[in-house]
Amino acid sequence: MTAAADTSPLVVSFDWLEQRLGSPGLKIVDASWYLPAQNRDPRAEFAASCIPGAVFFDQDAVVKPGSSLPHTLPSTDDFARAAASLGLSQTDIIVVYDGPGMFSAPRVWWMLRIFGADNVYVLDGGFDAWKTEERPVDTGAPASPEPGQFVATFNAQAVAGFDAMRTIIDNQSVQIADARGPGRFTGVEAEPRAGMRSGHMPGARNVPFTILSNGGKLKPLSELREILESTGLDLDQPVVTTCGSGVTAAVITLALQSVGHRDNMLYDGSWSEWGGRDDTAIVTGDA
Numbered sequence: 001m002t003a004a005a006d007t008s009p010l011v012v013s014f015d016w017l018e019q020r021l022g023s024p025g026l027k028i029v030d031a032s033w034y035l036p037a038q039n040r041d042p043r044a045e046f047a048a049s050c051i052p053g054a055v056f057f058d059q060d061a062v063v064k065p066g067s068s069l070p071h072t073l074p075s076t077d078d079f080a081r082a083a084a085s086l087g088l089s090q091t092d093i094i095v096v097y098d099g100p101g102m103f104s105a106p107r108v109w110w111m112l113r114i115f116g117a118d119n120v121y122v123l124d125g126g127f128d129a130w131k132t133e134e135r136p137v138d139t140g141a142p143a144s145p146e147p148g149q150f151v152a153t154f155n156a157q158a159v160a161g162f163d164a165m166r167t168i169i170d171n172q173s174v175q176i177a178d179a180r181g182p183g184r185f186t187g188v189e190a191e192p193r194a195g196m197r198s199g200h201m202p203g204a205r206n207v208p209f210t211i212l213s214n215g216g217k218l219k220p221l222s223e224l225r226e227i228l229e230s231t232g233l234d235l236d237q238p239v240v241t242t243c244g245s246g247v248t249a250a251v252i253t254l255a256l257q258s259v260g261h262r263d264n265m266l267y268d269g270s271w272s273e274w275g276g277r278d279d280t281a282i283v284t285g286d287a
Contacts (some may be wrong), residue, residue, distance in 0.1 A: 006220040008258035010109070011124040016229055018135055020119075021052050027088050028054040030127070031108035032098040033247060035192060040099065044276040047141045051097065051130065053250040055086040055145050057108050069272050070245040071089065071107075073159065079115045080152035087145030090117045090152065099217020101126025102209070106250035112265060116153040122254060126216035160240045160265040162273055168240060169202050171280065175233055177252050179243035180271065188283035194245070196275045201242070205232045209243070209251035218258065227258045235261050242267040242274075 020026055028051050032042035046056040062082045064072040067080050074082065088094060094112055098105040105122050112120045123130075131137060160168070168174045179202055183189030185206040187198035200206070211227055212219060219227065225235065233239060239256060243249040246268050267274075274280050 006222055008218050008221060009190060010121055010254060011218050012095055013124055014122045014130060014133065014135055017123060021136060023094055024033045027092045027094045029057050029086070029094060029096045029108060030054045031057045031059065031096045031105045032127070033059040033104035037192065042099070049131070049139045050142060051127065051139050052136050052138045054142065057086065057105065060163040064118065069269055071268070073111070073268050074153045076115065079111070080150045083112070083150035083152070084148045087148045088150050090150050092117070093119045095121050095123050097123035097127050097158050099126055099128050101129060102213035102218055104247050106254040107247045110250040110253055114155045114158045116151065123265065124217045131218055158265055160267045162269055165201070165267055165274065171276045172203055174238045174240050176201055177207040177231070177233060177239050177241050178204045179207060179209040179248040179252050181208050182206055186286060188281055191271070193272060193273060196271070197282055198214060201274060202281050203281050207231045207233070207252050209248040212251055212255045216256065221259055224255050228255060228259065235259065238263040240265045240267050242270045244270055245272045246270045
């Protein structure tokens with residue numbers, strides 16, 4: 001994989017993907033997921049049209065069974081089975097996309113990588129723009145993929161759990177980057193999930209995921225570095241990313257890793273866990 005000097009090595013362009021459609025060992029994954037307020041049905045949209053050869057990764061289904069949280073990571077074996085059922089192998093070149101671009105695709109990019117797939121990339125721009133540019137599209141329900149063999153190995157160092165977050169906050173040992181919008185971060189806006197407290201974790205920095213992209217494309221590396229540092233992050237120190245349910249936190253993770261930051265984790269429970277409890281410290285306002 002090669003990229004322009006100021007472009008993330010973790011994304012691929014429309015031209016790059018279109019030129020390689022149908023290549024052996026290349027797999028394409030539609031990882032679209034939406035909040036209720038967006039009023040979009042990702043599975044129905046996939047059944048109507050997709051990038052040729054794509055499979056649909058259901059982020060609400062590939063989760064830990066019985067969890068009270070929306071997007072708890074599944075076990076290593078369960079993830080391997082889910083990925084294999086989509087025809088994926090950990091040795092494939094995998095390109096992940098979503099509708100608007102740089103929204104939900106980075107979460108599945110991150111999941112595939114932490115479970116052992118090394119050659120995973122996000123499609124810069126999203127499927128909505130792909131269609132607008134009249135790139136190749138398959139219509140109608142895609143055929144079921146041939147099962148793959150996905151040998152999963154879990155990178156536990158890339159994931160922060162609740163107890164780890166308690167320690168991080170108590171010791172102020174790791175920077176916290178929160179991908180939610182400023183209104184939710186400060187507590188001015190109510191959380192979209194009923195009954196959940198508003199605000200943010202003590203010491204967290206607000207890094208709204210929307211400031212990291214433009215038109216569904218990740219911003220150039222020089223801009224990403226400036227943006228991340230402008231939020232107060234020290235890119236020479238460890239970072240844990242968080243959001244509402246662990247989805248858009250991965251946009252920050254993608255941006256961090258794009259600029260060469262490697263000492264980062266994602267808080268899988270995110271605000272759904274922290275804000276959903278009554279025994280956790282919460283800050284409102286900009287403090």
